[in-house]
Amino acid sequence: MNGPQDLGGQMGFGPVAPEIDEPLFHAGWQKRALGLTLAAGGMGHWNIDESRHARESLHPADYYSSSYYEIWIKALEVLLERHGFVSFDELNAGKSISKGTTPKRILGASNVTAVLAKGGPCDREMAIPPRFKSGDRVRTRNLNPQTHTRLPRYARNKLGVIEAVHNGFVFPDSNAHGEGENPQYVYTVVFSATEIWGNAADPQLTVSIDAWESYLELA
Amino acid sequence: MPHDHDDHQHDNELDPMAARVRALETILTEKGLIDPLAIDAIVETYETKVGPRNGAKVVAKAWSDAGFSEWLKRDATAAIASLGFSGRQGEHMQAVFNTEETHNLVVCTLCSCYPWSVLGLPPVWYKSPPYRSRAVIDPRGVLAEFDVILPETTHIRVWDSTAELRYLVVPVRPEGSDDLNEEQLTDLVTRNSMIGTGFALPPVKP
Numbered sequence: 001m002n003g004p005q006d007l008g009g010q011m012g013f014g015p016v017a018p019e020i021d022e023p024l025f026h027a028g029w030q031k032r033a034l035g036l037t038l039a040a041g042g043m044g045h046w047n048i049d050e051s052r053h054a055r056e057s058l059h060p061a062d063y064y065s066s067s068y069y070e071i072w073i074k075a076l077e078v079l080l081e082r083h084g085f086v087s088f089d090e091l092n093a094g095k096s097i098s099k100g101t102t103p104k105r106i107l108g109a110s111n112v113t114a115v116l117a118k119g120g121p122c123d124r125e126m127a128i129p130p131r132f133k134s135g136d137r138v139r140t141r142n143l144n145p146q147t148h149t150r151l152p153r154y155a156r157n158k159l160g161v162i163e164a165v166h167n168g169f170v171f172p173d174s175n176a177h178g179e180g181e182n183p184q185y186v187y188t189v190v191f192s193a194t195e196i197w198g199n200a201a202d203p204q205l206t207v208s209i210d211a212w213e214s215y216l217e218l219a
Numbered sequence: 220m221p222h223d224h225d226d227h228q229h230d231n232e233l234d235p236m237a238a239r240v241r242a243l244e245t246i247l248t249e250k251g252l253i254d255p256l257a258i259d260a261i262v263e264t265y266e267t268k269v270g271p272r273n274g275a276k277v278v279a280k281a282w283s284d285a286g287f288s289e290w291l292k293r294d295a296t297a298a299i300a301s302l303g304f305s306g307r308q309g310e311h312m313q314a315v316f317n318t319e320e321t322h323n324l325v326v327c328t329l330c331s332c333y334p335w336s337v338l339g340l341p342p343v344w345y346k347s348p349p350y351r352s353r354a355v356i357d358p359r360g361v362l363a364e365f366d367v368i369l370p371e372t373t374h375i376r377v378w379d380s381t382a383e384l385r386y387l388v389v390p391v392r393p394e395g396s397d398d399l400n401e402e403q404l405t406d407l408v409t410r411n412s413m414i415g416t417g418f419a420l421p422p423v424k425p
Contacts (some may be wrong), residue, residue: 008328008355008379013348014325018416022342024266029237032244034265034340035258042348043252052330068331068346073240086246094242096249109256116264119307119336122383150381152328156357166311169383197356204374207355210382 001146003054004063008154009197026067033069037076042107042115045083048122049176053148054078124183126168130213133186135161137219140189140211148176151215155207158195159219163208164188171212185215238364270339273304274387276401277337278364278419281314282392283401284399292316295387299337309385310338315378317390317415323388324362324415326354327380334385336412345414355379388412390419 007013025031041051054075056063061069080086084101107115132138143149144158146185150172175181193205247253251377277299281288292300295312299305312334315323327333328351333341344350358375362368369375378386390412396404398424411417 005329006301007348007351010348010352016344016347016349016353016361018342018344018365018411022344024270024340026343027234027237029240029307031262032240032258033236036240036253038246038261039253039257040247042257051302055330064348068343070236073236073243080243080247085250085252086243090246091242094238094245096246100250103252106230106252107257108254109260112257112260115307116261116269117306119305121271121310123311141296150329151380152379154328155379166382166384169311186384188384190325190376193356201356202359202375202425204372205358205377206374207377207379209379210384212382 001053001056001148002144002153003056004058004060005052006153008152013037030069033073037072038116039107040085041078042105043085043100043103044105045085045103046079047170047175048120049148049170049172050178051075051079052075052172053176054082056148068085109212122170123167124170124181126183126185130165130185130187132162132165132185132213132216134162134165137214138162138187138189140215142216143215145173147173149173151211153214154208155189155191155209155211158191159193160189160191160208162187163190166210169212171214173214186210186212187216191214233374239304265340269306269335270303271337271408271410271413272405273302273339274334274410274413275336275405276302277304277314277387278408278413279401279404281316281389282396282404288316288389289291299387304336306336308332309334309366311384312337312387314387314389315376319391320374320388322362322369322375322415323386324354324358324375324377325380325386325388326351326377327418328352328355329379329381332380332385334387336385337387338413342410362416365411367417388415390417393419393421395424396422 035101053065055071090097140158166186169186170181188208188210189211193201281291291314295314331346407420409417412419
């Protein structure tokens with residue numbers, strides 16, 4: 001979706017302003033927000049693509065005025081409601097009112113180390129060969145789905161070169177919406193800055209994205 | 220509450236996000252959906268175990284061991300796992316090597332993708348709109364805000380982490396570091412140098 005998350009090339013946000021000796025968390029609640037998000041995800045009722053889509057579906061004004069952990073918590077509330085774990089009334093009351101969905105599993109403290117160490121690999125065996133090879137000139141498709149996608153706006157309908165062919169990976173555009181993993185090959189595609197930003201762009205700059213096969217066509 | 224809330228002493232009790240998160244944790248705990256001790260364990264992992272020191276060890280080894288460096292180039296996930304670093308948001312790693320000719324910079328314009336297994340949790344600026352919007356269109360301007368000034372002839376390659384590959388920049392080994400061992404080299408590798416928004420530190424003269 002052409003949502004607030006798709007930031008590449010937007011202007012007006014000001015300088016980066018890195019902090020010296022930045023603390024890992026800026027408030028105690030941020031620690032709990034991190035842990036809650038991971039622990040609730042650990043129930044196994046939604047995947048990372050659905051999580052990302054919930055975050056980018058916040059109203060743009062809300063997204064841009066929220067810190068990243070705020071975005072996480074607001075999206076987590078959406079996911080918990082959508083999957084029947086908590087109700088709007090419970091969130092308002094700040095307490096449990098009725099029993100909701102029964103979770104597939106609970107992340108116990110003793111499992112945390114193992115679960116984090118395992119992660120969630122999302123490469124998949126492919127039964128077919130990749131359509132493109134390194135060095136191929138490709139054009140990204142001009143896709144504007146209202147649903148989740150990982151093809152940023154700035155890199156649509158642009159000429160690039162395949163630099164690397166990766167494994168098959170779960171396709172987020174369908175996986176975010178409960179429509180299956182539908183794995184596709186992923187490619188690193190390199191663009192010149194002038195192709196993306198025009199002739200005034202830095203001639204010494206190239207930008208790459210990692211693109212699923214269906215984002216691309218031979219040029 | 221069953222867990223340690225010492226940190227909340229520093230919070231304004233009326234802070235709306237603190238209240239909101241506490242309410243959510245209360246509901247989920249009452250329903251038996253989460254174990255508050257698991258949250259403690261997650262936080263502790265990223266506070267004490269998984270952070271940029273991991274990545275610094277990878278870089279220092281790549282600087283010291285040509286065989287490892289080749290492996291890191293070819294199969295970063297396996298090479299990094301051989302040092303004990305793997306897992307969440309590091310399942311599919313790529314190492315990109317800075318040279319005198321090319322400087323690599325990593326961003327996630329669409330969210331906050333970051334190689335947790337080697338760098339830990341991302342800093343706020345990495346997740347925020349100024350960096351995410353400008354890294355792909357004005358990387359030299361962004362780098363200047365980190366006091367990184369590159370010659371105009373230096374090629375800049377920006378890696379937008381749009382899929383599940385996570386990028387670790389291997390900075391150029393600093394001049395004058397030839398005599399340092401791997402452990403000493405580790406101290407020269409800053410977090411920002413592994414994102415591309417910094418250089419490795421010069422060695423301290425004895």
